[in-house]
Amino acid sequence: QKEVEQDPGPLSVPEGAIVSLNCTYSNSAFQYFMWYRQYSRKGPELLMYTYSSGNKEDGRFTAQVDKSSKYISLFIRDSQPSDSATYLCAMSETGTASKLTFGTGTRLQVTL
Amino acid sequence: ETGVTQTPRHLVMGMTNKKSLKCEQHLGHNAMYWYKQSAKKPLELMFVYNFKEQTENNSVPSRFSPECPNSSHLFLHLHTLQPEDSALYLCASSQRGDTDTQYFGPGTRLTVL
Numbered sequence: 001q002k003e004v005e006q007d008p009g010p011l012s013v014p015e016g017a018i019v020s021l022n023c024t025y026s027n028s029a030f031q032y033f034m035w036y037r038q039y040s041r042k043g044p045e046l047l048m049y050t051y052s053s054g055n056k057e058d059g060r061f062t063a064q065v066d067k068s069s070k071y072i073s074l075f076i077r078d079s080q081p082s083d084s085a086t087y088l089c090a091m092s093e094t095g096t097a098s099k100l101t102f103g104t105g106t107r108l109q110v111t112l
Numbered sequence: 113e114t115g116v117t118q119t120p121r122h123l124v125m126g127m128t129n130k131k132s133l134k135c136e137q138h139l140g141h142n143a144m145y146w147y148k149q150s151a152k153k154p155l156e157l158m159f160v161y162n163f164k165e166q167t168e169n170n171s172v173p174s175r176f177s178p179e180c181p182n183s184s185h186l187f188l189h190l191h192t193l194q195p196e197d198s199a200l201y202l203c204a205s206s207q208r209g210d211t212d213t214q215y216f217g218p219g220t221r222l223t224v225l
Contacts, residue, residue, distance in 0.1 A: 008152060032212060043116070043202050043216030044155075088155070095212045097204075098145065098168055102154040 003027055006089055006103030015112055019076040023089035023103045026070065032095040033065050035074045036088040038105065044088055048074060051095075079110045114138055116217035118203050124223045127193060133220045135186040135203030143209040144186040146178060149200040149219070161186060162209030193224045 006023045013019055021035075031052055036044035048063040050056045050072075056063045062075040072091070076083055089103040116137045125131050137144065146158040160168035161180040175197075177189040186203055200221050204214040 002154075004154065034212075041218065043204070043218050045216065046213055049212070090155075092212075096210050097143070097206045097212050097214045098157060098160045098209060100155075100157070104152055104154050 003101050004089065004091065004103045007106055008104055010107040010109055012109045012111060013079055015079060015081060015110055017079050017110075019074075019079050019083070019108060019110075021074040021076075021087050021089075021106050021108070023072050023091075024070055025072075025091060025101075027091075027093070027101070028067070028070065029093045030067075030070075030091040030101075032092045033063070033072050034090045034100070035061075035063055036090060038086045038088060040085075047087075076108075079108075081110050081112060084108055084110050116203060116205055116215050118201075118217040118220050120220060121218065122221045122223075124225065125190070125193065126225050127195070129193075130189070130191040132190065133188040133201055133203075133222075135188075135217055137184055137186075137203075137205040137215070137217075139205055139215060141205040141207050141215075142183050143206045143211070144180060144183070145204040145206075145214065146186065146188055147202040147204065147216075149202055155202070158188075160209060167209055190222075193222075195224050198222055198224045 035048040038044040053067045064073040086105040088105045090100045092099045148156045159178045179187040200219040203217040
């Protein structure tokens with residue numbers, strides 16, 4: 001079993017839809033959870049960062065962590081074509097950058 | 113130039129060639145990282161440098177040789193690579209080695225023939 005599981009997609013949605021991206025994990029010691037966005041021909045950029053369980057909102061983006069189910073989600077409201085990218089989840093026990101475990105990424109396509 | 117830059121952006125090399133990838137960060141950070149990104153696989157951390165000292169080597173084959181002459185520059189020297197080494201090589205930096213926020217460069221797309 002992989003330490004972090006993420007559906008690779010692609011996920012295609014119409015503009016304005018609510019998008020739900022998810023990761024499951026097996027290591028119950030993970031406490032720091034991140035979502036990165038990676039546009040084509042670019043490096044990943046940090047989108048959302050959460051510690052432990054709960055929700056965090058930033059504009060159209062909401063990150064949700066359910067440690068009891070070992071499940072994290074990223075919701076995108078009112079999706080735009082500019083949201084088309086690959087979304088990577090990442091997590092760690094210590095919050096140290098060198099200890100991150102990444103998912104494989106989900107490719108999202110938002111169509112007009 | 114801002115952020116993290118990488119050169120070249122694309123590289124094609126034969127298995128007997130020697131080449132180098134370059135990374136430069138303009139953020140005043142003290143930690144730098146090399147990652148390998150292959151299709152349908154998670155990002156794999158290769159090396160970590162903190163204040164120019166190598167602090168992590170994740171069992172990377174010796175055909176990959178990193179060099180960090182100062183906190184702003186990081187190189188990855190390549191020699192006698194295999195076709196399975198073809199991937200996107202990403203450089204990242206962070207304020208310190210024990211912080212969580214990394215900034216990534218655009219990557220070098222490497223093809224080994």
